[in-house]
Amino acid sequence: MAAEIKHPGQIRKAPENFLDPQLLREIHEQGLDDKRRRFLRQSFLMASAASAVSSTSMSFANEVGTEGGENSAAGDPNILVLPSHSTTLGKPVAQAGYGQPSRHEHTILKRASPGLTRTQEASASFTPLQALFGIITPNGLHFERHHQGWHDIPPETHRLMIHGLVKTAMIFTLDDLMRLPSVSRIHFLECGANTAMEWGHPSVPTVQYTHGMLSCCEFTGVPLSVLLDYCGYDKQRSRFVLAEGADGSSLTRTIPIEHALDDVLVAWGMNGEMLRPENGYPLRLVAPGMQGVSWVKWLRRIEVGDQPWGTKDESIQYIDLMPDGSHRQYTSIQECKSVITSPSGGQQLLNKGMFNITGLAWSGRGKIKKVDVSVDGGRHWRSARLEGPIQNKALTRFNIDWVWDGSEVILQSRAVDETGYVQPSIDQLRKVRGSRSTYHNNAIQSWQINASGEVLNVQAY
């Protein structure tokens, strides 16, 4: 397949692997030859598909003058009718407001899985990755995971205490913290239980449920190292810190001091604004690369100590049961992982021809170095184009062009991080970890596209 740029002088500064214009034209013509099928972004046009669009004969773009020109979807393609938004006065600017998504996007929501837990206060909701672009997760669609429900804490009453092996135990208000030198960094956040259901037979249909406990935001806060220095932590004896949340579950996590002094933040900002209540407003820990549970929400207390605490949240929960019956504990780092978000499970290809395969890659150990994509279940791999700048412990968006010939295929992506670690297959993972784990499934995800264009969640070896 011709994937290189034949006219670099024309597509200036274009990233690698762009399709060349001639190939685009061939695909376009191929599309015009087959008007029966059309790519539907299920989650994007679900509502409209049933009505206006499905009866039209659109395929891959139309030359002006051919069947299906502008406004054809609104009725007779030969009559050009100006839509009302081109002939009427629109809505005024907001006098004072907070904007919302288009009403046409009403199906793009974070969603819970009702049978997942016994109560919805100790449960999770999932981010609709299949409908998202780039690397930033909008705050309104950030996944949730609570141990005793969420609260909207009045910020003026909230306090952070730092104590333990420190010279001076201190209590900070939010205003105190905001006066300190802050930093802003983009990081991914993944629940340790993300992709848990894929340890067994694939049972959930979409990437929202297989990988949707994943997000990436720009966080703003003060480095924990600054606060520990401020309180005068004991440099000889300090080996761990304990972070505790202010919700009823008093969620607590032990973090090694070397992580705490590295890139951990005490954060209030998320994608430019204050944290959302579901995500820890007004203060949470940001523990880059570590599993979500360590990013303690509604953060109220940090204790410095010389040994791990072994609290309920790290001895009974968030442990990996190994084949020999032992448990892996404190398995905090999220290993290198990737997933194709479109086409993905539950979507439908309605037209052979060209597609942009796109997805996300990330590693708790640093930057993503490479993402390879296979369309034949792992026999052949091509390197995808990575969107830059590639950032440390952040999502990286990948894109690669692909021409679907209408046959059954299996799509996979495989990420490599800067340490050289290669994302494993589910088979490789099971050989080491067995099949009784809940957490830390970073296996290669397989999506099968059958001849009718349906995309299904499968496991391929």
Added chain:
Amino acid sequence: MAAEIKHPGQIRKAPENFLDPQLLREIHEQGLDDKRRRFLRQSFLMASAASAVSSTSMSFANEVGTEGGENSAAGDPNILVLPSHSTTLGKPVAQAGYGQPSRHEHTILKRASPGLTRTQEASASFTPLQALFGIITPNGLHFERHHQGWHDIPPETHRLMIHGLVKTAMIFTLDDLMRLPSVSRIHFLECGANTAMEWGHPSVPTVQYTHGMLSCCEFTGVPLSVLLDYCGYDKQRSRFVLAEGADGSSLTRTIPIEHALDDVLVAWGMNGEMLRPENGYPLRLVAPGMQGVSWVKWLRRIEVGDQPWGTKDESIQYIDLMPDGSHRQYTSIQECKSVITSPSGGQQLLNKGMFNITGLAWSGRGKIKKVDVSVDGGRHWRSARLEGPIQNKALTRFNIDWVWDGSEVILQSRAVDETGYVQPSIDQLRKVRGSRSTYHNNAIQSWQINASGEVLNVQAY
């Protein structure tokens, strides 16, 4: 002032200019000596300030055991009462939802200026920069500027036509475009009229109104160069493209072909999700570095031509009236600029001692190289710490620590971009441009802090 790190081994990977722990401690003690004043983030705690907080004696953090410990704001500081969110079940995860900001953030809104225009359909609203962190502008707070109001266009009926000096005129559906190779990039977007009111005597109190027609988002779309190649644009004769919106104003802008082929995108994605209706849903032009009006919203048509069109939106509007009576036309590039967002006009310092001065810098010509900050009206300058990665034609967040001694001061920031261009003073700008301009005011902004801690919008020379 000691701005270097004295213990680099402790604050590992910390950016430059962090205050050292000893200085932090001295400031802390200074704060404890003066409990009368306290820094208030006006826009953040406005509501609460009047009630719970102002009567407490908090200053800069508290040692455990001193007056004003945890929960002191809730009543008697000697009685520790667990707040209800620590003792009750919280709210459940969203079954299917789109999250919203905390109710405590209800004052953080985009806001219009009622007297600005005769109708609110042809007007603007402003982003609350004083309350934002990092560089990402949340979609709900993105400024608005409409010429005939906004619409929520059904995406399945929307089309983009490309015609003019092309081999094959084409019409694209949104689905067609989404099948093409897409890219995701973070760019700033600034209205050409941003800071317009500062050409005269300062008349607006806050940075929301002086600089709030400014945002920065991650945009996803297909490079216009790919589409132009696809349609076979005439490489000999093409010199300009015209972009046209689908709203009633039929807003049109001429863009030189070298820009169109460089980094201009036809975009649908904004901060991970679909564009908001107010920002051009479902399709807009992204013209990095160019003034906002060129980022045509509700994009429906691109024409390729051999001369500029001189439409109403570029001959009657968006022109700069020069001292000699002539007009500058097609002044599209937003020159290098910066502004301190906190402390900024309308905020109040209630306590001398340490503050993190923070703000934004940007340039339509590339990356930001340096931002200097003055606290004495421009006599002395110190270089601020820039948050990385510094991106091309994107906002760059700067931070610098500062100890306020309680005297009257004037804060200013001055940015330099990678071309070496230095942000001018308002005086320098007026010498060249006169005082009859509306657009393209990129002068240094001055905030005066008086002895009572009030922050005011002033002009300093």
